[in-house]
Amino acid sequence: MDGVFILSGTNWLDQMVRELESTDAKYTEEGMKERINAEKKLEIFPCLEFGDPGIYERMKKLPSRRIILTHLSPHLLPPSILQSKAKILVLVWNPKDTSVSYYHFYNNMPVLPSFASWDENFAAFMNGKLAWGSYFDCLVEWNKYLNHERIMMISYEQHKEDQILGMKRIATAFGFSLCEEDFPRIAKQTRVVGNWRDLFSKAQNEEMDRKFEDCLGGTKLAAKMKYDVYCKA
Template sequence: MSESELFMVHKGVFLTTLVHPAESLKYYEDFTFRPDDILIVTYPKSGTTWMQEIVPLVVSEGDLTPVLTVPNWDRVPWLEEHRAILLSLEQRASPRIFATHFHHQMMNPSYFKIKPRVLYVMRNPKDVFISSYHFHEMASFLVSPGTQDEFMEKFLDGTIMFGSWFDHVKSWLNAGEQEHILYLCYEDMISDLKASVEKIATFLGKSLSSEVVEKIADHCVFKNMKQNKMSNYSLVPEEFMDQKKSEFLRKGIVGDWKNHFSTAQEQKFNAVYQEKMKDVKFSFPWD
C-alpha cells in the first residue's frame, strides 16, 4: 500500500489508518476518564511494552496472572487503537490501566478535566530511531522505511507515525498537570529496574515489600519478558508483523544506535537534537 493509503493526519500528526480508523479516534475523543485511571504515555519504541508488563504487576502486588494470561494489547489497551472499542472499558474495575502514544495537546477533554495519573517514559531518540527503523521493516501496516538515511529524514522531520519525537517529549514535559505525572527514562529503568519499580509503586500509592519488588523486577528483565507470549507479539499473525524480518522485542538495550549510525548520521542527528531541545531544562541520562 502507498503512504497516502497507510497514513492519515489527526490533530496534525500522522497515524496509521489500519490501526487508528476514524471510529476509534471518535471513541477516544468521547472517552471518559476516572481520577484513579493509570495512563502509560510514550512515543513509540520508548518502553511501552515494558511498562505494560510492569504496571499491572505493581497494581496486582506481584500476582503474575494478568501478565501471563492476557495479551498486553488487551491488558493495557491503547485508547486510540481499534481494539479499544471492543473491550468494554467502561465496565472495567478501577484502577484501569491504559496506554497512548498521543502528544499532550491531542488528549481529549475528559483527560484535561479529570487529570488521571500518567506515567510518561522517555528514551534516547537515537535508540528510538533504530528501534523504529526495524519496526517499520517488519510491520505491514507501516510504510517501508527505505534506507536508514531516508528514514532519518522522516524521523527528524516528524513525518512518521505519531509525528516528531521532539514535539512529543516537549509537549509532555510542558504539561500543566505535572503533579499527576511521573517522568521516567528508559535508561534509568535499564540501570536499576528495582528502583524504578519502587518509584512507580510509590506514585501509584502501592506499598510493596522488597520481595514483591524483586519478583516484579525479575519477571520484567528484558530476557525474561521476551519469553512471555502474552507480551512478545508472537500471537500477532505474520501478515501484520513478520518477526522473521525483525523481532518485536529485539534487544532492549541502551546505546544500540552506536552500532548503526555513521559519523555523518550522528552529526546530523546531533545538530537537529541540539537545536530542537535547546530550551528544554529536563536532565536526560543520555545528555
C-alpha cells in the same frame, strides 16, 4: 477518568506495570493486604490509537481503575484527562534509541508501512514523517508538563542506572504494594537495552545532536534523559 495512562515506550513499560500490578493483586487475593482487590484491580486496555471506532465505547465501559496505553502527544489527548483524577505515567527515551526502536517497530507491525533501509527510517524520524508525528515535538510538549501534580515522568536512562529504585517509585505512585524480593525479579524480566551505535552513521549522529540541542537544549527533560551521557559517540 480514574486510570493510569502510559505514554511512549509502551511495550516495555506496559510489561513492567503489568508485573507490578499482578504481583500486588496476588498478595491482595491471598489476604496479605487489607485493601479489597475489587477496588484496586487495574483493567488493561490496548493501545488507544489502534483498532476500530468502537474501541472508545468499549473503553468507557471498563470499570475504574484502568491502564490505557498510548503513544499520543498531549495535544491529541482529550483535555479532560489533565483535569481528571487520572494518573499519567510518561516514559521518555533519548531520540537515538527511540529512532532505532521505531525502525524495528514499523518493520514488525503489519498495519504500518515498513522501511526499506535504516537510512530511510532515519530521514522519516528526523522529519517527523511517522504515524505519531515528530518525536522531538512530542518531547517539547511533555516538557511543559514536567511538574504537573498527576504526571510522573521517567526516562529509560534513569532505569538503566537503577531499575529497582525506579520501579519502587512507580509502585508507590500508583499504590502497588510488593515485597522487597519482587523488585529484582521484575527488573530481570524487564531489562532495558539501547543499541543506537549499531546503526547511526557519523553524519546521522551529528545531525541528531544538532536537532536535539535546537529543540530541547537546556530543558529539564533533556537533563532527565542525560543526553550527554547516553547519546554522545
